[in-house]
Amino acid sequence: MIITLTEYLLLSPEIFILTMACLILVVEAFVGDRYRQASYVLAQLTLLVAAFISGSLIDNEALVMLGGMYVHDPMAALLKTSVFLVTIGAFAYARSYMTAQGGLRGEYYVLGLFAVLGMQVMISSHSLLTVYLGLELLSLSLYAMVAFDRDSPTASEAAMKYFVLGALASGMLLYGMSMLYGATGSLDIATIADVISAQGERSLVLVFGLCFIVVGLAFKFGAVPFHMWVPDVYHGAPTAVTLFIGSAPKIAAFAMAMRLLAESMGGLLVDWQGMLMILAVLSLAIGNVVAIAQTNMKRMLAYSTISHVGFLMLGILSGTDSGYSASMFYAITYALMAIGGFGVIILLSRSGEEADQLDDFRGLNDRSPWFALMMLILMFSMAGVPPTVGFYAKLAVLKAVIDVDMVWLALVAVFFSIIGAFYYIRIIKLMYFDEPVTDAPLKINTDLQIAVSTNSLLVLGLGLFPGALLALCNGVLA
Amino acid sequence: MDIERIIFWVFAVILVFAAGRVITVRNPVHAAMHLVLAFFTCAGLWLLLEAEFLAITLVLVYVGAVMVLFLFVVMMLDINMSPLREGFVRYLPLGVIIALVVFSEMFAVVGVKYFGSDVIAIPERHGADYSNVRELGSVLYTDYVYPFEIASVILLVAIIAAIALTMRKRPGTKSQNVAQQVAVKSTDRVRVVKMMSEEKQGSSVRD
Numbered sequence: 001m002i003i004t005l006t007e008y009l010l011l012s013p014e015i016f017i018l019t020m021a022c023l024i025l026v027v028e029a030f031v032g033d034r035y036r037q038a039s040y041v042l043a044q045l046t047l048l049v050a051a052f053i054s055g056s057l058i059d060n061e062a063l064v065m066l067g068g069m070y071v072h073d074p075m076a077a078l079l080k081t082s083v084f085l086v087t088i089g090a091f092a093y094a095r096s097y098m099t100a101q102g103g104l105r106g107e108y109y110v111l112g113l114f115a116v117l118g119m120q121v122m123i124s125s126h127s128l129l130t131v132y133l134g135l136e137l138l139s140l141s142l143y144a145m146v147a148f149d150r151d152s153p154t155a156s157e158a159a160m161k162y163f164v165l166g167a168l169a170s171g172m173l174l175y176g177m178s179m180l181y182g183a184t185g186s187l188d189i190a191t192i193a194d195v196i197s198a199q200g201e202r203s204l205v206l207v208f209g210l211c212f213i214v215v216g217l218a219f220k221f222g223a224v225p226f227h228m229w230v231p232d233v234y235h236g237a238p239t240a241v242t243l244f245i246g247s248a249p250k251i252a253a254f255a256m257a258m259r260l261l262a263e264s265m266g267g268l269l270v271d272w273q274g275m276l277m278i279l280a281v282l283s284l285a286i287g288n289v290v291a292i293a294q295t296n297m298k299r300m301l302a303y304s305t306i307s308h309v310g311f312l313m314l315g316i317l318s319g320t321d322s323g324y325s326a327s328m329f330y331a332i333t334y335a336l337m338a339i340g341g342f343g344v345i346i347l348l349s350r351s352g353e354e355a356d357q358l359d360d361f362r363g364l365n366d367r368s369p370w371f372a373l374m375m376l377i378l379m380f381s382m383a384g385v386p387p388t389v390g391f392y393a394k395l396a397v398l399k400a401v402i403d404v405d406m407v408w409l410a411l412v413a414v415f416f417s418i419i420g421a422f423y424y425i426r427i428i429k430l431m432y433f434d435e436p437v438t439d440a441p442l443k444i445n446t447d448l449q450i451a452v453s454t455n456s457l458l459v460l461g462l463g464l465f466p467g468a469l470l471a472l473c474n475g476v477l478a
Numbered sequence: 479m480d481i482e483r484i485i486f487w488v489f490a491v492i493l494v495f496a497a498g499r500v501i502t503v504r505n506p507v508h509a510a511m512h513l514v515l516a517f518f519t520c521a522g523l524w525l526l527l528e529a530e531f532l533a534i535t536l537v538l539v540y541v542g543a544v545m546v547l548f549l550f551v552v553m554m555l556d557i558n559m560s561p562l563r564e565g566f567v568r569y570l571p572l573g574v575i576i577a578l579v580v581f582s583e584m585f586a587v588v589g590v591k592y593f594g595s596d597v598i599a600i601p602e603r604h605g606a607d608y609s610n611v612r613e614l615g616s617v618l619y620t621d622y623v624y625p626f627e628i629a630s631v632i633l634l635v636a637i638i639a640a641i642a643l644t645m646r647k648r649p650g651t652k653s654q655n656v657a658q659q660v661a662v663k664s665t666d667r668v669r670v671v672k673m674m675s676e677e678k679q680g681s682s683v684r685d
Contacts, residue, residue, distance in 0.1 A: 018631065027637065067621040107642040114635045121628055133628040140632060144639030150646075182593055205592040206677075 002392050007065045010072040013054040013080055014120050020046040021113035022375065024442060026105040036106075043109040044088055047116070052083035058476065064126055068188045071126035074476035079123045079255050079328070086248045086335045088117050089455060091188075093182030093343045094240035096448040101238070112244060119252035125259055128177045128187040135173070135220070138252060139166050142245055146237040149384035158236025165219065165229045173216025179209025180264075188265040196267035207271050213260055214275045220307045222255050224282035231294075234302035239354055242298060246305055247335040250312070255329040257316055262324060269319045276317035281412055283310030283376045288420035299315050300423060302383060307420055308334050314413060315397040325473040331395040332464060332469070337390060340378045340455040347371060347444055347452055361427055362437025369473035371442070374433045374456035381459045383424035384417055389462040396470065486526060493519040506552045514545050528603075530610045 008015075012076045020042065028039045054077050062073035094108060118141060121134030143166065172406040182185055196206065215226065220450035222230040234242050261272050287307030296298040312334070315327025322358035348364075365372040381388035394417065399408045462469060496516040500509050517540045524533040591597070618626055 022634075066624040069622075069624045094570065105642070107638065110638060111642070114631065114638075117631065127625075129625050130628070133625055137632050137635060138626060140635050140639065144635070144643060147643055150643065182598075185598075203592075205588050208588050239673075356514065 003066070005465050007063070010057060010060065010065070011070070013050045013057075013084075014117065014124075016050055016053065017046065017113055017117050017120065017132060019118065021110055024106075024113065025110045028110060031096070033378060037095075038388050040091065043091055043113060043319050046113065047084045047091070050079050054080040056245065058472075059318070061382050064190070065097040068126045068190070069130050070124050071189075072124060075258070076124045076255070078472060078476045079251055079332075080120055081253050082332045083119050083123070083248045083268065083400045084337070086332075086339060086354045087112065087244070089336075089339045089343075089451065090240075090247055091451045092447060092451040093104070093243055093339060096445060096451070097238070097240035097346045097349075097398060099445070100346075100355075101354070102339070106146075108148065108240070111141045111145050115244070115276075115380065116248070119248060119255075122252045122259075123255040125256075126189050128180065128189070128260075128264075131256060131259060132170070132174065132177065134252075135256065135436070136170065138249060139170070142249070145241045145244065146233060148241065149238050152236075155237040155238065156352065158233045161229050161236075161460075162233045169216050169219030169226070172212050172219065176209045176212030176214075176216060179205055179212065183209060184243045189259060192264040193266060198266060199267075202268060202271070206265075206268060210268055210271055212263060212273070213265075214272055214279075217253070217257055218279050220256070221312070222306055223279040223309050223313060224286040224306060227283070227286070227306050230306055231299045231302040233258045234305070235298045235356075239342055239346050239349070239356065243313075243339050246301070246342065250305075250309075250338075251331045251335055254312060254316075254327060258324060261316065262319075273317050273319060275468075276313045277409065280310045280313040281409070283307060283313065284413055285414040288416045288423075291420065292423050294423075295358050296369050297345055297358055297361070298342075300358070301338070304420070304423075305338065305377060308382075310416075311394060311413065314401050314409065318404045318406070320404060321477045322403065323397075325470075325477045326393075326396035326400045329396055329470055329473045329478070331388045333393045333459075333475075336455065336462075337378055337381050337459055340374075340452065340459060341382065343448075343455060344371070344375050344378065347448055348442070350440070350443070358427070358430060359437055362434040364431040366436050367439075368442050368444075371444075371452065374452050375431060375462050376428050377456045379424040379441060381463065383421040385421075387460070387463045389459050389466060390461060390464040392470070441444075482526060489519045489522045489526075491521065496549050496607065507549065510545060510552055513548075514541050516562075517545070518542050528610060531614055532610075 003011075006007065019122070023048070024039050025043050027042060031038050058074050058076070058077040058081070060074075062071065064071045082164040091109060091112065094112075096106075098108070102395035105332040115138050118134050118137030118139075121130055121137060123134075125134055135438075143159060143163045145154060146162055149155040177187075180192060183203055184192045186192055186195065188305065196458075199206075218230075220228040234246065237245065245302050261276075266271065283306050287303050287305070287310060291303035291307070296302060307332070312327050312330050315323045315330060319321075345354065345356055348360050361375070377388060384390045386392075394413075398410045398413060401413070493516055496512045496519065500516060500639040503509050503512065517536055521533040521536040521541075524530075524536065
């Protein structure tokens with residue numbers, strides 16, 4: 001197999017990230033404590049360059065290469081670019097967390113970069129083999145990151161739960177893939193799609209395999225009823241890790257769903273549409289209702305993630321290009337909101353203790369009006385209040401669902417979003433109308449101020465001018 | 479019944495028996511030994527499938543290295559397995575029922591009709607000059623180079639994760655620093671204390 005220059009160019013984001021991750025590992029081992037920031041600066045530069053490279057590849061036409069294992073298409077380039085940019089944000093928050101709390105070390109960035117590599121592999125996969133390998137690379141890095149804080153029992157418990165349930169989900173996914181392979185005789189996504197469309201009637205064994213693949217996907221997404229790990233892991237992991245898990249991997253999970261369901265099993269749309277419908281409605285219901293009962297901010301955001309996953313699935317199950325692009329828009333903007341939400345928790349935390357209780361947000365307006373405003377924007381965006389970007393994401397998904405004549409589904413989604421708005425607005429009420437518990441001034445370093453402000457203003461800005469990103473999402477799928 | 483089929487059945491029965499014993503015996507060392515037996519018979523079955531390289535790798539890597547390490551861990555940690563197995567008997571009936579239900583449901587839906595030898599052709603036999611290793615080698619670094627590289631990165635991540643999670647500098651541990659030991663000077667070891675000579679006490683009394 002000869003790899004041409006064009007193919008090397010298209011592969012360059014992956015090659016670059018892998019090389020730099022290994023380099024940073026060596027740098028981290030040798031410079032040690034003297035230049036603590038070296039690995040951080042290198043990691044951020046790496047991600048910036050990679051984002052620039054893959055951003056410039058969006059216009060290249062689609063190409064399947066490496067013996068059908070790897071595909072470059074505009075969707076992959078856009079999703080990779082957004083993964084890089086979201087991870088830059090996540091690393092910026094993580095550094096502030098590390099200086100304030102300790103506990104995390106340079107390995108965070110190295111494992112984070114390997115997780116990013118895993119996401120890239122998933123996004124660009126064109127074979128069931130590479131989907132699985134990318135997923136394992138991502139998951140393995142995340143398991144280790146959750147367990148970083150070894151002295152904390154909740155973190156160890158979270159890591160153990162995540163690991164065991166993740167292994168179970170991988171097993172389900174693999175079993176489904178083996179059925180698919182048995183029925184079609186191929187691991188290649190395009191070949192599977194051809195075989196399925198060539199079969200006149202739906203083969204039972206294909207649907208059987210599909211069930212397991214959907215279960216595996218739902219586990220990785222954290223959709224109800226496969227969501228039990230989400231609150232525990234989000235709560236137990238160090239906040240810097242939680243915000244990474246809750247953001248960029250959702251984009252990769254969306255790509256995996258696209259590759260597995262839409263691209264390889266598009267012929268079975270009728271079957272997986274019904275399955276995703278159940279998952280979406282349950283996720284919206286359980287996520288939004290149970291979040292109300294939470295007093296811990298991280299658990300609340302975990303249930304909010306579950307409800308957002310429900311929305312993501314609505315877009316995918318519509319089965320149209322506009323639905324897919326709406327879902328993609330939702331995944332990217334949700335990742336942006338999620339790092340912001342967890343970022344504010346880091347911002348409020350004092351050294352040695354995390355500010356992850358709802359009470360910590362009481363009277364934030366008196367302590368820092370600017371950051372209360374930033375949190376207000378993020379919360380409104382998650383609730384879907386215009387003019388923030390969350391509104392347009394929900395609008396696009398609902399429009400796609402109504403276009404395929406599933407008005408009742410849209411009504412259910414709106415109904416539960418209104419219930420969900422309660423707990424987002426409760427935070428705003430706590431910040432603006434309650435007395436602060438403590439008068440201690442916020443000690444925030446400049447980096448974190450810049451990161452939170454940029455993040456929130458980006459959420460607002462994308463809400464005011466959503467056209468460009470929406471057009472980009474539509475364009476890459478056209 | 480030809481000899482190949484007899485070998486298959488003998489190996490299959492041993493494999494199922496050994497795998498069952500792995501989770502039912504009380505002694506963890508015995509469980510590990512049964513796992514060795516299971517791997518070994520599994521390798522035998524793979525030989526029947528003409529996957530010689532994989533069979534030998536299974537014996538070398540799993541039986542030779544992984545299980546020996548595993549036995550070391552079992553013996554060094556001295557884990558008392560009985561608390562871990564407390565719920566086993568209590569949950570066994572429920573587990574068996576669920577397993578049977580799931581199995582029969584799956585069998586009813588899929589059965590064997592999709593994967594029987596009438597649907598998927600039996601692969602042809604290869605001659606004695608056929609090299610399994612060469613076939614693997616010719617695709618592993620060409621057609622499958624991308625998955626191969628990813629797999630190697632996964633192993634690298636496993637190493638990094640294992641070291642990051644277990645390396646810690648604890649105060650009070652007694653460890654050797656070879657560089658310091660080599661660089662030591664005689665003056666660091668022996669301290670010569672100058673003092674005046676003293677008269678032997680009580681000597682005049684005895685004389």
